[in-house]
Every structure is written in structure tokens, then in C-alpha cells.
Amino acid sequence: MLIDAHCHLDFPDFDADREAVFERARAVGVTHFVVPGTTRRRWPGVLGLAARDDVSVCLGLHPYFMKEHAEGDIERLAQALEDHPEVVALGECGIDARFADTLDDQWRLFDAQLRIAKARRLPVVIHCVRANDRVAKRLRQLALPAGGLIHAFAGSPEQARAFLDLGFVVGLGGAVTFERAKRLRRAVVSLPDDGYVLETDSPDMPLAGHQGERNEPARVAEVCRVVAGLRGQAPEAVAANSTATARRLFRL
Structure with missing residues (x-):
């Protein structure tokens, strides 16, 4: 059994065949899906997916979409988390240092969301690009009680x-499926069995050999095989470990 711990199944990329995407994932052993929120406009679609028994959801404000966020969104996020106890984490939030022009605003938005997560004792799903050390420093300062997920770690x-x-x-x-990702692959080998979850970031973050294609949760099974090969473990062991960690983190 596998859990795709991060997939954007609310995105319009899946509007034409969303149920078929679920079916293909189930056919290769993916039985649960964690869907993060990205903008306030998209929260209703995310919450709609939470009606499914095989989907858990998060709500947050993503740093990639800074132009879509508006004044008052932080207050609306806090209220949405109060109104929807089924939400398992705050996210996707974080820092994307590729966008220097919005970096100060990103940090303000990120800090505000971290404080909400701390107050509500929710785990946080973090988008962290070219900012690992700075984000770790901020997390150390805040000491979040429920931890969280560093999504798409690289x-x-x-x-x-x-x-x-x-x-x-x-x-x-x-990213782990690309042979050139040598530093990341060393990190994968170094992780304890309870230190990671598997994810696709569908429809983004394509695997090696699938560049230019829409990603989907069924491919988490291929991620599992690659991680198992790198760690010298059976795919069944990696699947069991990642699933147990996702269940613990999100209290599934």
C-alpha cells in the first residue's frame, strides 16, 4: 500500500479524467492521497475532494502564487481551519528564493502561516526552494509542536x-529518479526509515523519462522503486515505511 503524500488533484489539469487518475493509482497500490491547498480561490475544490474516503487535504497559501493572494487571506485561512476540522495540515506554504522580487512578502506570509500552525498544533507542508538553511533556522526559532513535511526535498x-x-x-x-541528482540521492541513502514520505507533486515534478508529461499519483510506485534501489531495500519495505510515516504525520 502506498500514499501519495503530496498531489494537486484539484488542479484543472485533472478535470477531464480525474476519476481515471484515481483508478490508475489504485491499480498500482496507491490507496490514499494528500492534496494541499495553494490559493484561497482553490480551497473550495480542495475541500470538495476531502469528501472522498481516500483523500486528505491541507489548506495554505503557496509562495509561487503571490500575485493571487490578497489582503485578508491569512485571516480567512485561520477561519477556514477553524471551520474545517477535517484538514490534516496547513500548507502548502513556504519560500521560493527563485523569485527575489517577492521574497520579503513571501517571508511575511510564511511567518504568519507558521504562527497559525503553531497555535492550532497542525503539521505544516513546506515548499522550500533554494532556502533550506534559512527555512530550517526559522523553524528552529518557532519550535512547531506538530512538525511537518519539507515537500520535494532536494x-x-x-x-x-x-x-x-x-x-x-x-x-x-x-527528482530522485534523475541520476544527475547525486547530492539528493546521497541524502536519500542517509535517511532513517521513518524520515521520509513518497509523493508526486502531480501534475508537476515529472520523473526521469517522463519529462514534458503530466505527472500523476500512479507514478509514486516508480518513485518507491527508485528509492528502494538507492537504499538497498525491498520496495515493499519502503512503501510500508513511507506509508507509516505519512499516517503518523497527518494522523490518518
């Missing part, structure tokens, strides 16, 4: 250890 073994020491786990997805 750092070093040392950076992975820093997040683990803070009570977080790292998300492994399509």
Missing part, C-alpha cells in the same frame, strides 16, 4: 538531518 544529507532534528520529514518525488 538538499544535502546535512540539510535533511537538520529538518529531521526539528521534527520534520522530507518528501521524495520525481
